[in-house]
Amino acid sequence: MDFTKTDEQELMLENLREFCDRWVTEERIQDWYDKRRVDDEVCKAYLEAGFGYMFIPEEYGGIPSDAQTLAMVVEELMRTTGATMPFMSYGLSMYDLATFGTPEQVAKGMEAYNETGQQCFSLALSEPGAGSDNQSMTATVHWDDENGTCVLNGTKTMVSHAETAPYIMFIGKDEDPSHDNKSYSMFLVPKDTPGITMAPLHKIGQTSTNFDEVYFDNVVVPQSDLLGEKGKGFKQLMHNFEIERIMLSAHSLGLAQAALEEAARYAAQRVTFGQKLFKHQLIAEKLTDMEIKCQNMRNMLYKTAWEFDNGIPVRLDSALCKRYLSTTATEVASDAMQIIGGLGYTTESKIGRIWIDARGDSFAGGTEEIMVHIAGREIVKKYASDLL
Amino acid sequence: MKIAVLVKILPDDQDIQVNGDRTLDFSRAKSTVSTYDLNAIEAAAQLAAKADAQLVAVTCGPKSINDSKTRKNILSRGVDELYMLADDGLELADAYQTGRILAAMVQKIGDVDLVIAGDGSADLYAQQVDIQTAEALGWPAINGGTALDTDGTTVTVTRMLETEREVIRMPLPAVVSVAPEVALPRIAGMKDVLAAGKKPVVEFTAEELGGIAAPTIETVEILAPVPTPRKKQIFDAADEGAIDAFVAALREVM
Structure with missing residues (x-):
């Protein structure tokens, strides 16, 4: 090693x-x-x-x-x-x-x-009735072969970068919005195409990224705006999920490490009951567990990244990584806030921002529960494939 | 045209520990590029790009300077080649010895038209090496440059004096040292970092350069300053005349 x-x-x-x-x-x-x-x-x-x-x-x-x-x-x-x-x-x-x-x-x-330097497209995937449950999506693509165009309809929500990106990556079901239709197509559409409107959504954290509902009302685009293959849109989208999970886990880890360092520096200076904070056993224990968690997060992330780089399948490990790092980063940030005390709960300290931002990673790029959904099946496959 | 920039590699001052007897412990200090030399490298790289010149970096010091990361650091900043003498005979080299070696290296490299140096080293800051190198080469030298330009046969150096701006033109070959404000060091791009390991590094031996000259000064000792204990003098603003006393106390120490 x-x-x-x-x-x-x-x-x-x-x-x-x-x-x-x-x-x-x-x-x-x-x-x-x-x-x-x-x-x-x-x-x-x-x-x-x-x-x-x-x-x-x-x-x-x-x-x-x-x-x-x-x-x-x-x-x-x-x-x-x-x-x-x-x-x-x-x-x-x-x-x-x-x-x-x-x-x-x-x-x-x-x-x-x-x-x-801004992201060139936003991803219009989630809908009010279809988040983790993508199959419930109702946005549609109507193929008008006579005119060589497609007509896009639907309401997309939680679209990051919608206001700053010049293009939108739209995904919808071909012709039929019904639940069992698995034919999806993707398009790269200029944001200012007639029929597209948007309204801001206000997140509590990670607000350095804009976040919107985007409405597609009979948006006509040339068929040449199709991304990839007709009908294969969703499979395409799944393609890079694993590296995205590695990236998001690194985001969680960086925030947790920042929280830990902030708390350690505070504990080294702040005096209560006649001694430095870190000399109180309850604080020392918190710092110890935070350090263990950060080291564990890093070990797991780097190992998964190493596997990815070496062509080892990471379907299981990237899901474990995403779940463990997003939940644990919030725990570390929460403990850091506790060490800093009431001051940590004010906007004067950056620990509040770290805590709120870390919490958001439980949703971004697949919820913690979806990671369980993926991992659970993979774990049985790993240890009991003969019984399946 | 060929431009050479002089670079000092030294222990990172953030990692130097002071021992109980005030001597310095360098054992945990990694090598790094002397701060002011980063400005010189940037000025040289910008000038080389403008004049379509080749840029080489020249460095010498003890064996510890031959560190692969530091070499790549230098070569990721617009430098085409690095020339180095890493010899423990230069452990505590004075400016005269360093200037002689650097001049010998510049001559050995050959066809160098212009030598650019930083304002001074981040550790000793003697501000001597540029002049000593020029003297050994027999070339004209100017220091404190805040802007550089060249037409291939002369170098034009701008210097900020107290109340005026001075512009000097010198025939090449010449040595110019630059003030830190001459250029903000670049943040080397990832592509440059990845390419740096593939650029040539030429290592000389002291013999090839005619040996290391005898020192002209003797370093008796290098000690950290005696720390001044805090006075822990507390003024209570609620007391009559406390502010005046506070100001007086400040004046006394300043």
Whole structure:
């Protein structure tokens, strides 16, 4: 077992910290959380430093990368800032587009991405009646072959980046909205296409990313806007779920580590009942368990990332990782808040933001319960396949 | 055109511990690039890009400087090649010895038109090496540059004096040292970091460079300053005249 980081990984992380020092001040973070978006110039600087090109194929200007380095970069970004930096995922979204888009669609996406540094599309997947239960989706695609167009209808909800991304990745059922229809198609649609309107949803945390309901009312698009294969939309979407789970788990870990460090620094200074906080046994125990949890989270994440990089299937481990890291990060952030006391419950301390943001990871990219749904079956397959 | 930038690799000051007897413990300190030299590398890289010149970095020091991560760090910043002498004979090298070695390296590399150095090293900050190197090379030198330009046969250096801006043109070859404000060091891109390991590094031996000169100064000892204990003097603002006493106390120590 080798836990040593390569020279390149160490330099990238040093450069990332320098990027955060220069571009991500606490004042700016608060501004971004208020206005629900990160300034273009900062997204662009992140992209130009190369971090936003990870995983995108080289022919589109990307940087060949691996899950371990991506996990380290995302973890360090959250640890250093103690906040959710939405641009952590923009490169991976372009990787999605590059996986099933035509070269023209990818080029269009890259052009938008390079211009502003903002994510080039939002993903319109969830609906008011279809979240984890995707099959209940009722949005439809009507194929008008005579005119060479498609007509999109439906209400999409919890669409991240809807206000800042120039394109929307829409998914709907072909012709028939009924539950059992499994024929889905995906489209890359310009946000300003007639018939598309949106209304903001207000999350309690991670508000540096805008979040909207998006309405498609007889939206007419050319059939050439189809992404990938007609009828295979959902399978395509599942393609990169595992690396997305690794990335989101790294987000959880970075937040937890930031909370732990904040609490440890506070405990080293704050005096109560005549002694430093950390010398009280109840506080020392909390710090100990938080450190154990952070180390465990890191071990699990890095191992899963290593498996992914080595072509070992991670269907089970990425689900375990996503569930364990999102729940545990919230526990660590909650304990950190307890150590900091009443001050931790004010907006003057950043621990509140970390706690609220960590809690959001229990929903983002698949709920904790969906991870159980995936893992439970995989565990039986792993140990009792002869009985199935 | 070929530009050489002089770089010092030294122990990261964040990791240097002070022992009980005020001596310094470098055992946990990793190598890093001297802070002001990052500005010099950036200025040199920008000038090289503008003048379509080749940029080489030149460094010397004890064996500990030959660290793969630090080499890649330098080569990820727009530098094409790195030349190095890593020899424990340079453990406590003075500016004269360093200047002689760097000059010998510049001559050995050959065809160098312009040498750029940082403001001073982050550890000793003697601000001597640029001048000593120029002297050994027999080239003109100027320091404190805040902007550089070249037409291939001369270098134009801008310097900020107290009340005026001075622009000096020198024939090449020449040595110029630059003030930190000359350029903000880049955040090396991931692509540059990944490419750095593939760039050439040329290691010289002291013999190839005519040996290390005898030192001109002797370092007797290097000790951390004696820490001043806190006075723990408390002024209660509610007391009559406390603010005046507080100000007076501040004045006394300043």
